[in-house]
Amino acid sequence: MKPDEIDAMAVRWKEAGLPASLIATLELGKRISRLNLLFEQAVKAELADLGLTYAEFDVLAALNRAAPPHRMKPSELSKALLLTSGGISNVLQRLTAAGYVEREANARDARSRWVQLTDEGRRMAAAALEASARAHTEAADVVPEEIMRTAADDLREILSRVGRRRYR
Structure with a gap:
């Protein structure tokens, strides 16, 4: 296996006296971030062809689910989606203007509204999900399935443990 740029960082962390367990944790975090960025860039390129931003795709996919x-x-x-109320408001305005979502009154709570997909929104969500799947498949096609499965399972275990922690 060829060393990557994170290996170079790990050498400097070791020289700085960081413990091996911390170095492994830092390497994991950096590689997860880098991998996420690569997948996100691939998906964004596909979504651009549909005229969608990544945030708009996230909203369509969440409503579709x-x-x-x-x-x-x-x-x-x-x-x-871990978006601010202002951020979600801007995305919903764009999706409403495009005809992908509509808002309706909440009969149980006059202070809130429902957001739902329109028929066109369901079609766009399906197209965007297909584009996302294509981007992920093409980006990861150089990795054998068994390696991908093992990594996904290992990351689930790490996330389940780290996710139990409470941070301020």
């Missing part, structure tokens, strides 16, 4: 009639409150979208 929601139970029929594929609707959520903006606050639920914001929490699920």
